[in-house]
Amino acid sequence: MFTFALFNLKGGVGKTASCVNFAYLAAKDGYKTLLWDIDPQGATSFYYKVKPKQKVAMKDLVGKDAELADSIMATEYENLDIIPADITAKAHDVMIDEMQASKKRLATVLKQLKNDYDFVFIDCPPGLSSLAENIFNAADVVLMPIIPTTLSVRTYNMVKDFFKEKNIDNKKMTCFFTMTDLRRTMHNEVMEELYKDKRFFENYIPYLSDVEKMGVHKAPLEEFARSSYAAQCYRDLWEEIKEGVL
Numbered sequence: 001m002f003t004f005a006l007f008n009l010k011g012g013v014g015k016t017a018s019c020v021n022f023a024y025l026a027a028k029d030g031y032k033t034l035l036w037d038i039d040p041q042g043a044t045s046f047y048y049k050v051k052p053k054q055k056v057a058m059k060d061l062v063g064k065d066a067e068l069a070d071s072i073m074a075t076e077y078e079n080l081d082i083i084p085a086d087i088t089a090k091a092h093d094v095m096i097d098e099m100q101a102s103k104k105r106l107a108t109v110l111k112q113l114k115n116d117y118d119f120v121f122i123d124c125p126p127g128l129s130s131l132a133e134n135i136f137n138a139a140d141v142v143l144m145p146i147i148p149t150t151l152s153v154r155t156y157n158m159v160k161d162f163f164k165e166k167n168i169d170n171k172k173m174t175c176f177f178t179m180t181d182l183r184r185t186m187h188n189e190v191m192e193e194l195y196k197d198k199r200f201f202e203n204y205i206p207y208l209s210d211v212e213k214m215g216v217h218k219a220p221l222e223e224f225a226r227s228s229y230a231a232q233c234y235r236d237l238w239e240e241i242k243e244g245v246l
């Protein structure tokens, strides 16, 4: 089992869009794949049209005696399961308490599934917190989508510092550009500068309206716009990421 976390301290950078598409592509490749929507916004669950089972509480997911299997649901796609987000405020409070209780709780809980899945994709909320620390400890690779602007460079450095401060292996931290617009000088300059850092994948996702349409279709790009440039960009990036980890 190999675990990816789609993370950025910054909100609205394409974590969910990327998570939804990568997980779909992994499953389509024939890998047993699990999506864990750990963001209380529940956007990944929305795209996959799945709501959590009523009888499962947050303690069953991330508590000391959690049983992950009870929370896993099938999506409509072969090889692709999901743990949907619990969007209630109570669940969010329990999650924070449990993440503060142990920085390795997520890693421990995920081990229950080590023989059941080839890939796990965690869709993370923005922010640096005890949840982020848990996610970094649990993930084999943290994938950070980055919009090439000055503020993104700042948050990128803040995440790097967080890895150092928490003593987490920063080789896990990998990045790719999203929502790029090569007509903008700033995007070109930031990309050129950051590409010098070997953490960045070469393929990137431009700003493309087909990505936004995922919300209308409630589906990954491959399902409604397979021949689009956006779908091609996600395929190319997924191939590069996969090559790097397999």
Ligand SMILES: Nc1ncnc2c1ncn2[C@@H]1O[C@H](COP(=O)(O)OP(=O)(O)OP(=O)(O)O)[C@@H](O)[C@H]1O
Binding pocket: 010, 011, 012, 013, 014, 015, 016, 017, 018, 039, 041, 043, 124, 125, 126, 178, 179, 180, 205, 206, 207, 208, 209, 211, 212, 213, 215
């Ligand atoms: N490459 C892209 N081109 C155009 N729009 C995009 C692209 N990627 C994402 N979007 C749109 O930008 C918005 C934010 O994307 P997304 O929800 O994936 O970001 P996020 O990082 O998960 O946000 P949050 O921090 O709120 O979880 C969405 O409306 C999405 O459709």
Ligand SMILES: [Mg+2]
Binding pocket: 015, 016, 017, 039, 041, 043, 123, 124, 125
């Ligand atoms: Mg999101």
